[in-house]
Amino acid sequence: MKNQAVGSSSDKIVVAATRMAQARGYGGLSIRDLAQEVGIKAASIYHHFASKADLAAAVARRYWEDSAAVLEALATASADPLLSLRRYPETFRKSLESDNRMCLSSFMAAEYDDLPEGVRIEVQAFADVNVAWLEKVLGEAGIVDPEQTRRRACAIYAAVAGAQLIARGRADIALFDALIESYRQAGLLPG
Amino acid sequence: MKNQAVGSSSDKIVVAATRMAQARGYGGLSIRDLAQEVGIKAASIYHHFASKADLAAAVARRYWEDSAAVLEALATASADPLLSLRRYPETFRKSLESDNRMCLSSFMAAEYDDLPEGVRIEVQAFADVNVAWLEKVLGEAGIVDPEQTRRRACAIYAAVAGAQLIARGRADIALFDALIESYRQAGLLPG
DNA sequence: ACCTGAACACCGTTCAAGT
DNA sequence: ACCTGAACACCGTTCAAGT
Numbered sequence: 001m002k003n004q005a006v007g008s009s010s011d012k013i014v015v016a017a018t019r020m021a022q023a024r025g026y027g028g029l030s031i032r033d034l035a036q037e038v039g040i041k042a043a044s045i046y047h048h049f050a051s052k053a054d055l056a057a058a059v060a061r062r063y064w065e066d067s068a069a070v071l072e073a074l075a076t077a078s079a080d081p082l083l084s085l086r087r088y089p090e091t092f093r094k095s096l097e098s099d100n101r102m103c104l105s106s107f108m109a110a111e112y113d114d115l116p117e118g119v120r121i122e123v124q125a126f127a128d129v130n131v132a133w134l135e136k137v138l139g140e141a142g143i144v145d146p147e148q149t150r151r152r153a154c155a156i157y158a159a160v161a162g163a164q165l166i167a168r169g170r171a172d173i174a175l176f177d178a179l180i181e182s183y184r185q186a187g188l189l190p191g
Numbered sequence: 192m193k194n195q196a197v198g199s200s201s202d203k204i205v206v207a208a209t210r211m212a213q214a215r216g217y218g219g220l221s222i223r224d225l226a227q228e229v230g231i232k233a234a235s236i237y238h239h240f241a242s243k244a245d246l247a248a249a250v251a252r253r254y255w256e257d258s259a260a261v262l263e264a265l266a267t268a269s270a271d272p273l274l275s276l277r278r279y280p281e282t283f284r285k286s287l288e289s290d291n292r293m294c295l296s297s298f299m300a301a302e303y304d305d306l307p308e309g310v311r312i313e314v315q316a317f318a319d320v321n322v323a324w325l326e327k328v329l330g331e332a333g334i335v336d337p338e339q340t341r342r343r344a345c346a347i348y349a350a351v352a353g354a355q356l357i358a359r360g361r362a363d364i365a366l367f368d369a370l371i372e373s374y375r376q377a378g379l380l381p382g
Numbered sequence: 383a384c385c386t387g388a389a390c391a392c393c394g395t396t397c398a399a400g401t
Numbered sequence: 402a403c404c405t406g407a408a409c410a411c412c413g414t415t416c417a418a419g420t
Contacts, residue, residue: 023304027218107301109360113214155373162353169300182346187378
């Protein structure tokens with residue numbers, strides 16, 4: 001389940017790199033800054049990861065794995081699928097609460113052109129996980145034409161990611177809340 | 192109206208920088224690459240712009256000015272506000288059509304933490320222009336509770352930007368079209 | 383196994399010097 | 402006015418050398 005023992009050097013690197021990438025993206029992920037934060041030299045990072053691309057791929061993989069676990073927990077915690085749907089935007093809100101950070105996968109989607117292949121795959125996996133979860137919960141809720149659940153799941157994911165992006169651009173978490181509420185009023189999300 | 196004469200060196204720099212920033216963001220905007228594309232040396236860029244921040248601010252300002260003009264033309268071209276609304280997503284689709292590029296303002300919203308103050312202001316102006324246009328056209332169409340037009344305008348802008356971001360992450364313009372169509376079916380955009 | 387200093391080829395930026 | 406070569410302090414990365 002865990003790829004690195006909690007508290008190990010590799011683990012500390014991944015955790016710090018995740019936070020940095022959520023604030024500055026793949027391009028802004030600085031090996032030298034990262035090393036300083038972990039308390040080692042830049043060259044030592046390469047003892048744990050073969051390259052920046054490898055590190056970022058590990059970071060992105062762990063990111064979607066953790067996200068999948070959070071969504072799973074959310075679905076089992078609230079027996080009512082409608083409540084799960086209602087709480088879905090909270091997973092994106094949490095990033096903004098943490099110093100206006102954003103979803104690593106959204107940031108890296110923007111950086112598509114400069115993304116190594118191995119990172120791209122893990123970034124897309126995050127989207128897959130979110131859409132699959134939404135599709136399942138939408139199906140259980142039965143509020144959408146069965147033939148449209150997947151399309152609606154994609155739409156919700158894209159819209160929530162967009163709300164987070166625009167709110168980050170203003171460092172305004174209240175704007176995120178207002179956007180989600182507008183989605184509900186418009187009928188994109190269940191009220 | 193125009194800040195640089197068309198065809199001048201400054202103009203060529205801004206045009207090339209805009210395309211580069213739409214593909215690689217502010218951080219990925221390389222002065223050396225840019226100079227090479229324009230056919231001068233990197234140091235020469237600084238004869239036209241005091242710094243990378245100044246150049247990026249000029250780029251972002253021109254970007255929202257051009258965008259405002261395009262939206263104005265769209266509104267006057269189609270007398271029916273519902274038709275204007277229907278065509279609004281096309282303005283975001285065009286970036287994807289151009290080698291999977293994205294909205295400069297969306298990319299830079301992600302880069303919020305690393306954005307110089309002068310650039311931030313112009314980036315936010317783009318959002319303001321889009322929301323104001325949507326608010327006006329939504330009002331004319333009269334399809335939304337008058338007290339909710341501004342909130343709905345924000346929601347549409349955020350959702351369309353999100354659709355572009357997610358479609359770029361897959362280099363899949365058909366996904367953008369599907370997302371916009373889903374927004375219409377869900378009721379966020381008029382059918 | 384884990385870390386490091388020194389080096390490599392880059393980057394944005396500055397500046398004195400050219401035309 | 403416009404451009405440039407050379408330099409500055411950075412960057413990701415490599416590697417031989419340390420423990």
